[in-house]
Amino acid sequence: MMNFKGNPAHKFAESPLLQLSLPPWRSRLMALLILGSFSLLIGRAFYLQIVNNDFLQEKGESRYRRNIEISASRGRIADRHGDVLAISTPMKSIWAIPSATSLTPDQSRQLAALLETDVKQLTHKLETDKSFVFLRRQIPPLVADQVAALKLPGIGQNKEYRRFYPTGEMTAHVVGFTGVDDKGLEGVELAFHEQLLGQPGGRSVIKDRRGQIVEDVGSIKTPQDGKDIRLALDSKIQYLAYSQLKQAITDNNAKAGGIIVLDARSGEILALANWPTYNPNNREKLSGAQLRNRAVTDTFEPGSTLKPFTIALALDNAKVRFDTIINCAPGRLTIGSATISDAHPHGALTVAEVIQKSSNVGAAKIAAMLPAQKMWEMFDDVGFGQVPRLGFPGEVSGRLRPWKRWRPIEQATMSYGHGISVSLIQLARAYSVFARDGDLVPLSLTRADSSMPQGARVFSAKTAREVRTMLEMAVLPGGTAPKAQIPGYRVAGKTGTAYKLEHGRYASKYVSSFVGFAPASEPRLIVAVMIDEPSAGKHYGGDVAAPVFASVMGSSLRTLGIAPDIPLVVAQSPQSPQSPKTLAAKAKL
């Protein structure tokens, strides 16, 4: 504390004369003004910090924060051994903003050379009114890097995925293809679209001035790549099937054809090929005929390949035995106003010989012993008239009329495969009842994991074995298809030669088919071949389709390393001494 009384100067200053006598309102006014200004400032701060906060934060963030999409690729499709059948790989698309682009003639030339177009086309594209044009889509990343190195103004690029099918036309119908935006349009690409499709992810990051990512902000959404699909298909068998089918169609001057190879134990589809086909990598000129997956979407009257089912039903119901004599003379049978005839007239045949010689009359006579309902139920049980439900687009059920409306002649013709229509895949699957012990195996497009599926029982094991023996006879000399024999293996199978229906009438055009399985002692593979309109002189299933069966089945069995079930014939190979194993095999037989 200081003492003012001891200091005269202070006393002077405190003189009442010098006292400022301001009116009190002035100081109050000033205080109010200052208060007002402060509240204005506070108000503004409140507005910026709280009311308008989101907008300003966003503006601030946009200066440094970037949202990046992390792309996910579509899953691969591979065969059972892991060989790639379809794969997506990133490509670049080059775009331009015409108004921002100004190229010197030299630059245009360089760019045109890299994009593999000519300068004229390029300048034409750049002279449009559009604000954005693609100069070229889906070019290899290396070329795109060269384009980027030119550092042209107004020209940029973005990443796009392109799907490749290295096996091309060979697997076209099974694998199918995708359209724009990775949408599956055909085959497995469509059937497994949901699983193959990936979910793109995203993240938001802070970028520095150099464009480098400095920090992650917020949560990262990880991309989900599409699942890889492992098909049951075996590329090697597929190729064998495809090339043999193609060869046979060329040789027989046929219109179309299909082939299926099934694993009799697991129900897996090891090969499925059609002709005509297409190259999925280049789909510019594509016709409907090429696109059709005939083995699944086209039905045909199967002809004699259905006889074994009629016979099996009769055997199963104890209407006949394998050695019951059926009188097939004189090779004609009249039911109502219609006449059934055999291609070659036969006399009295046993039931087994009806299959071996493929007698229509014999089959019709056996069918006459069976009630229509039973026959319909059997056809239904083996899958005729039902959609196979593999997921392929355009799968068909075929035609199987309800039994209540069958006329007697219909039941007779159906016994040998006319008046009923099936797809090749239905036919191949139906034969699994003979290749297995009477049960129908469910089919699988994807590789099955070791578990052996149990099928639905249709015939008894005894019946299935008896029919199997009859089918073996059909392939042996004296049968309809000696050309289906394979050295080293016992083969069982049935030919089919059916007239084609055109406008409701049978035309003199044929569908030749062969369905069979091997090794007959313990069937592993089922092969079904269908050749549409062979027109090079031969048209019988035994001449047209059976050789295809033999070569595909033979090479497939060898590829899979399935042991032969016929012992070596020593006379054929004087050099090679008979191995003890062969002798043992002989003893077993």
Next chain:
Amino acid sequence: MVRLNVFLLLAVVFCGLGAVTSQHKARKLFQALEVELERARQLEVEFGQLQLELSTWGSAPRIEKIAREKLKMRSPESEKIIPGTATGARTP
């Protein structure tokens, strides 16, 4: 009193510098991670391309063409095929 204040001041400065350094290091490491992740993606893409190449070069039609045309190979006639049971082969 003064000594405590000086000590605290130094501590604050030191901590501040530490924070700056570790932030810097974190960013460096983060960038390195980004580079490696990008490399991983590139390798993934390259793997896909190599798989594609493998499938293309190893496709059955190409192998057959080379075998037939260049190497003059052919499949044996059916009479010449003698089936044998190899050791290790799956028996039916």
